[in-house]
Amino acid sequence: MTLILSNDDVERLLSMPDCIAVLEEAYVELAAGRGISRTRSDCIAPTSYSDDAVYGLKSMDGVVPKLGIGAIRINSDIVTNPMVGNTQRRVKVPAAPNDRYVGLVLLFSTDNGEPLAIFPDGVLQHIRVGATNGLGVKYMARQDAETVGLLGSGWQAETQLAAACAVRDIKEIRCFSPNKDNREAFSARMSEVLEVPVTPVDHAEEAMRGVDIAMCGTNSIDPIFFADWIEEGMHLSSIKKPEIDVAAVRAADRVAIHTHDTEPIIVVSKGAQNYEENEQKSWETAKDLDFDSFPTLPELINGDVKGRENDREVTCFLNNLGLGYQFAAAGSVIYRRAKEEGAGNELPTDWFTETVHP
Amino acid sequence: MTLILSNDDVERLLSMPDCIAVLEEAYVELAAGRGISRTRSDCIAPTSYSDDAVYGLKSMDGVVPKLGIGAIRINSDIVTNPMVGNTQRRVKVPAAPNDRYVGLVLLFSTDNGEPLAIFPDGVLQHIRVGATNGLGVKYMARQDAETVGLLGSGWQAETQLAAACAVRDIKEIRCFSPNKDNREAFSARMSEVLEVPVTPVDHAEEAMRGVDIAMCGTNSIDPIFFADWIEEGMHLSSIKKPEIDVAAVRAADRVAIHTHDTEPIIVVSKGAQNYEENEQKSWETAKDLDFDSFPTLPELINGDVKGRENDREVTCFLNNLGLGYQFAAAGSVIYRRAKEEGAGNELPTDWFTETVHP
Numbered sequence: 001m002t003l004i005l006s007n008d009d010v011e012r013l014l015s016m017p018d019c020i021a022v023l024e025e026a027y028v029e030l031a032a033g034r035g036i037s038r039t040r041s042d043c044i045a046p047t048s049y050s051d052d053a054v055y056g057l058k059s060m061d062g063v064v065p066k067l068g069i070g071a072i073r074i075n076s077d078i079v080t081n082p083m084v085g086n087t088q089r090r091v092k093v094p095a096a097p098n099d100r101y102v103g104l105v106l107l108f109s110t111d112n113g114e115p116l117a118i119f120p121d122g123v124l125q126h127i128r129v130g131a132t133n134g135l136g137v138k139y140m141a142r143q144d145a146e147t148v149g150l151l152g153s154g155w156q157a158e159t160q161l162a163a164a165c166a167v168r169d170i171k172e173i174r175c176f177s178p179n180k181d182n183r184e185a186f187s188a189r190m191s192e193v194l195e196v197p198v199t200p201v202d203h204a205e206e207a208m209r210g211v212d213i214a215m216c217g218t219n220s221i222d223p224i225f226f227a228d229w230i231e232e233g234m235h236l237s238s239i240k241k242p243e244i245d246v247a248a249v250r251a252a253d254r255v256a257i258h259t260h261d262t263e264p265i266i267v268v269s270k271g272a273q274n275y276e277e278n279e280q281k282s283w284e285t286a287k288d289l290d291f292d293s294f295p296t297l298p299e300l301i302n303g304d305v306k307g308r309e310n311d312r313e314v315t316c317f318l319n320n321l322g323l324g325y326q327f328a329a330a331g332s333v334i335y336r337r338a339k340e341e342g343a344g345n346e347l348p349t350d351w352f353t354e355t356v357h358p
Numbered sequence: 359m360t361l362i363l364s365n366d367d368v369e370r371l372l373s374m375p376d377c378i379a380v381l382e383e384a385y386v387e388l389a390a391g392r393g394i395s396r397t398r399s400d401c402i403a404p405t406s407y408s409d410d411a412v413y414g415l416k417s418m419d420g421v422v423p424k425l426g427i428g429a430i431r432i433n434s435d436i437v438t439n440p441m442v443g444n445t446q447r448r449v450k451v452p453a454a455p456n457d458r459y460v461g462l463v464l465l466f467s468t469d470n471g472e473p474l475a476i477f478p479d480g481v482l483q484h485i486r487v488g489a490t491n492g493l494g495v496k497y498m499a500r501q502d503a504e505t506v507g508l509l510g511s512g513w514q515a516e517t518q519l520a521a522a523c524a525v526r527d528i529k530e531i532r533c534f535s536p537n538k539d540n541r542e543a544f545s546a547r548m549s550e551v552l553e554v555p556v557t558p559v560d561h562a563e564e565a566m567r568g569v570d571i572a573m574c575g576t577n578s579i580d581p582i583f584f585a586d587w588i589e590e591g592m593h594l595s596s597i598k599k600p601e602i603d604v605a606a607v608r609a610a611d612r613v614a615i616h617t618h619d620t621e622p623i624i625v626v627s628k629g630a631q632n633y634e635e636n637e638q639k640s641w642e643t644a645k646d647l648d649f650d651s652f653p654t655l656p657e658l659i660n661g662d663v664k665g666r667e668n669d670r671e672v673t674c675f676l677n678n679l680g681l682g683y684q685f686a687a688a689g690s691v692i693y694r695r696a697k698e699e700g701a702g703n704e705l706p707t708d709w710f711t712e713t714v715h716p
Contacts, residue, residue, distance in 0.1 A: 006709075007712055007713075032628065034627050035627070036402075036403060038401050039623075041399075043419050043420070043421045045423045046468075047423075047468050048469045049470060055421065055468040055471065057430065057466060059419055059430055061399060061401050061415055062401070063401045063415055063627065065404050065405075070401065070415040072415065072417055072430075072432055074464065076466040076472075078471050092715060094715075095469075095470040095471050095472075096473075096707065096711045097470070097708075097711070098711070099713075100708065100712055101712050102471040102473060102712075102716075103712060103716030104710060106462075108415060109434075110413040111405060111406045112436060112455070113453050113454050114454040114455060114460065115462070120711065120712035120716075121712075121716050122712045122714030122715060122716045125716050155714070155715060265623075267394045267396050268394070269391065269394045269421065269423055349458075350455075350456060351703070353454045353455070353456070354458055354460075354478035354479075354480045355365075355457075356484075356513070357450060357452075357459060357480060357512075358459050358460075358461030358479050
């Protein structure tokens with residue numbers, strides 16, 4: 001049977017510590033060349049949805065032979081690029097029936113090719129981003145780090161905090177995001193969830209002053225963290241290229257990135273010029289950094305490179321691009337637990353396989 | 359609702375002439391840069407299936423904005439490379455439960471991102487390869503071409519003949535494949551299906567002597583058609599790079615290929631060295647041809663380049679690599695007809711969409 005799981009299933013079946021643990025194991029495989037990943041691709045086309053929107057069909061693949069799993073993650077997005085405050089945002093529109101987003105993960109067995117499971121990507125998407133930056137904290141932040149400054153109050157911000165708390169004994173968190181109501185509600189909720197006091201503050205700089213770990217967890221495509229804010233021994237953490245200003249990255253003693261797959265394969269239709277003008281900006285922001293020169297998180301975990309030499313160094317982790325590989329690794333845990341629990345809807349595997357030679 | 363269709367549905371819903379017509383329309387879009395396609399990727403890893411097999415997770419994407427459809431085609435294969443007669447074959451093993459293969463097409467709407475349909479790729483895979491070479495015949499073979507020589511007697515061979523008959527008034531076909539029983543059964547069956555006499559012959563050269571259209575429709579990864587066999591005015595047609603010997607390609611007056619995406623993105627695990635030795639050979643065979651210098655079928659259809667100047671020219675079409683784009687184009691017809699007919703199993707679209715921002 002092929003399992004159809006929901007985001008609720010994924011949330012129940014995969015904890016942040018478990019996701020961090022399986023990614024840590026899988027990244028060793030990736031660094032050793034046994035695990036493999038195919039760079040994300042974005043096909044960008046016009047859509048009848050609106051003139052200022054584009055359609056994006058995005059996919060990424062990965063295989064973790066040690067875990068017996070291959071995965072493909074697919075997004076079928078309607079995307080707009082409005083200005084929010086002073087920064088431009090990339091906003092996915094829930095345009096599918098019942099006002100829903102479209103993102104899917106398909107898991108396959110490397111033992112016999114079988115389609116094992118299909119589930120939406122939303123919950124896992126945020127857990128794996130958090131877990132990845134959590135591994136950045138684990139391998140780069142000071143051992144005694146106990147304060148976190150956070151920019152952002154959305155979903156990504158939530159998993160960033162959960163991940164930091166999973167790898168360090170965090171005692172205090174300060175949070176800034178442009179909307180006062182959002183940051184207050186977020187801080188109140190996260191204080192309860194994490195059992196660590198989260199204090200909302202009125203300015204970004206205030207959130208970052210004197211913290212051990214400076215985390216960006218936003219959807220901004222403009223820089224939001226600046227070099228002036230850096231203090232001795234700090235660890236900087238970003239979930240996408242543009243968040244940390246180039247000068248701040250340069251000011252760090254050590255920089256590591258997620259992957260040397262530094263840019264997605266982007267194919268743009270002639271009918272989608274608004275994409276060229278808007279969305280591509282996010283890839284241009286950090287253009288003058290030489291990403292190939294930075295070591296990757298898997299190399300840090302594999303012991304090829306040190307994440308930190310002493311307590312005074314400023315370290316910086318840029319989660320520069322996601323990998324289908326993460327969905328394969330974390331997916332293996334979700335699938336195993338789902339089978340143990342009997343979770344999800346079972347469909348005949350024959351619906352997704354064939355007797356005809358493809 | 360999201361439709362789950364079967365290979366039987368696809369076969370009933372999409373005729374060869376309809377597939378040729380929709381590809382012809384879609385290729386104009388592709389040549390004009392409005393249609394877009396992401397190069398096929400192959401992630402190759404070890405498998406527990408057997409020591410001489412590899413696991414392959416392959417995917418290709420494409421979007422045809424004019425038809426409102428994006429598609430991704432996924433294969434999850436167990437692959438072996440045995441010798442059959444004097445030629446090495448790439449053989450997919452039906453290793454999934456109930457001895458089945460795993461290939462899927464997912465269709466999405468560019469209007470709202472919605473997942474429209476999921477179906478196995480096997481039948482469409484063969485129809486679209488046939489239709490593509492059929493368009494090669496339409497734009498490159500002589501108008502009065504009426505005889506076909508065919509190498510191969512499998513599935514691909516079948517759709518090659520159907521496609522040739524859809525675009526030219528074919529009166530006589532000769533078929534060779536190494537196994538006598540196979541070629542005889544195939545010829546008898548195709549004579550009935552096509553209402554054109556198909557004669558099995560004992561040697562490859564015999565099949566090709568004096569024909570107007572020389573078609574290769576095999577899974578050989580060694581050359582099977584040679585320069586000596588070429589005659590004035592002939593059209594040569596191949597479904598994969600290695601079939602037509604390099605000298606024969608060079609002897610043609612005009613050569614066109616399917617796409618300038620001449621090589622898939624191949625990512626090989628360190629645990630899958632047997633792939634390196636075997637399967638990659640198929641990409642090396644035609645290495646000394648400059649594929650970038652050949653025009654593409656979409657350029658021929660769009661009128662950018664002529665397919666044939668006079669009746670004496672020897673023309674050659676190499677279907678060098680498949681495109682996810684073909685699955686989007688043909689998928690649009692399959693989906694529209696399925697909705698009209700009420701075909702397939704309907705699943706709640708909510709199973710494949712989400713409220714969580716991905």
